[in-house]
Amino acid sequence: MQWVILALFAVTFTWIAASFWTAVAGFLLQAFRRDPLSLRRLHAEDGTFGCLEPGRRTAIVMPVYNEDPVRVTRGIEAICRSLLATGQGGKFDFWVLSDSSDPTVIGAEERALRRLRARLGDGVRLRYRRRQENRGRKAGNIADFCERWGAEYEYMVVLDADSLIEGPTLVRLVQTMDANPNAGLIQTLPLPVRQQTLFGRFQQFANAVHGPMLATGLAFWQANSANYWGHNAIIRIRPFREHCQLPVLPGRPPLGGEILSHDFVEASFLRRAGWDLWLLPQLPGSFEELPGNLVDFARRDRRWIQGNLQHLRLLAEPGLHPLNRAHFLFGAVSYLVSVFWLLMLAAATVVALGVPASPSGGPLGGEGASLSTAYALLGGTLMLLLLPKALGVLLVAARDPGRFGGRGRLVLGGVLETLYSVLIAPLMMAFHAVFVAGVLSGRNVIWSAQPREGRMVAWSEALRRTGPMVAAALAWATLLAVLAPAFLWWVLPVLVGWLAAPALVRGSGSRAASARLRVRGLLLTPADITPGPALATMVRLEEQPAQAGGVSVLLRGMRRMPPAPGRAWAGGALRKAASGN
Incomplete structure (x- = not known):
């Protein structure tokens, strides 16, 4: 024993x-103000940045699945207004990629987004696409977008429905990709915000205090083989389309079938193809929300557990970088x-x-030695x-x-x-x-x-x-x-x-x-x-009555809108969802 x-x-x-x-590596790097990737001394930024390169457009994509339309549109509005304040909003399109199946949510979703489109004007184009079926879940949703519209864009910034990201952060992500043509993916450090429960507030505090230090140490030993956490990251679309098709694991779920946690796998395939993947913990302005109690938090972990255990079956996948194999192993x-x-x-x-045991035959020695050890x-x-x-x-x-x-x-x-x-x-x-x-x-x-x-x-x-x-x-x-x-x-x-x-x-x-x-x-x-512009806007919007009177009013009395497979609207007009629409 x-x-x-x-x-x-x-x-x-x-x-x-x-x-x-x-953690120790992160502490030392932050204490001496060193970049975890280059080890150069970090200097305080003055908050200014130049114009983005002409001719390159970036899509901000947010997959949603039966989410609260009021919450989603508030987040989008906060991001877009912060982006417009940078003067670079015209270089971005914001895509809401809906896989919603609830008829009431679908109708509310479309109406809320049309209202938001009218409020925002033409500074940032707000575009909407809904699939009839949730094939491949979020990974399938993103893949569908890349196949239909990916050719229009150089990069995409992937967000979750609860993501929030500041406009200057989006601009710096694009500039970093422009300056590093071999970068295939750059992951930010999303910190929890807007937590109102006891559990959420403890998690928010812990992540804000310890998260940057731990992420700095992580970025140091990952180098250019960082991981992808599925959101709040910028991705170069062409190599993503070419190399990140997910395999279907042999056998039945839960360990077989479709891969549940797609992000680790997509990162490993990009790295296998020779692209650099970086984690930039020093880049501020990236946020997310968390389940607000232990039960919902554990329920989310249940999905991650199944996905991470599936990754063990990919450890022998040929050609993967050793660090990506380490990500699979550590995740499980x-x-x-x-x-x-x-x-x-x-x-x-x-x-x-x-239970009887030899006084000196165990690996810890006799009873006294065992207690001391x-x-x-x-x-x-x-x-x-x-x-x-x-x-x-x-x-x-x-x-x-x-x-x-x-x-x-x-x-x-x-x-x-x-x-x-x-x-x-x-x-x-x-x-x-x-x-x-x-x-x-x-x-x-x-x-x-x-x-x-x-x-x-x-x-x-x-x-x-x-x-x-x-x-x-x-x-x-x-x-x-x-x-x-x-x-x-x-x-x-x-x-x-x-x-x-x-x-x-x-x-x-x-x-x-x-x-x-x-x-x-x-x-x-x-x-x-000291919340940033997007976060401050989000708080202000929450303090105001919702344009449609909140979720209950927004959903009240709405008729079912018939699904339109493969259709999308941009600028208030429906367009066929095909490449180069």
């Missing part, structure tokens, strides 16, 4: 160590590690309950887990704590976020382990519209989803209290998290708790204190 524990610990510790050294291990942790805890429990390994693991959080806070505190409400509030927020992450870690471990088991047992996931708005989880739902954790924690604690009380203290953090799981799930969607923290100036981020 000690050998089992050691093997499982080796895997989990390696994963933690890799994340730790990524990031979820499999939860299973390894649970197995390691189970094995340790068996040992603690007195266990304490050393525990201390080392805690250091690797917690030190990156301290480094992130230290970096921000030394550079510009005012962007987070001041040094004192920043440090207190860091302590609260660390405690919260320790509390919810056992829940996420259990969720991920169950999801992995479900995928491996053949349970397929249905990819539906994602919940964008935070909601309070009902007690009944919280108990239904976490009841098995509570029962397992009670049984485990009772068994250890009777037979191995000394080991009970080792697993106490996991037990506390599982016993408190219903309350943690319920409270994760609390807007009142989030508001109380914000009133006290805690967990503030730069997006809260």
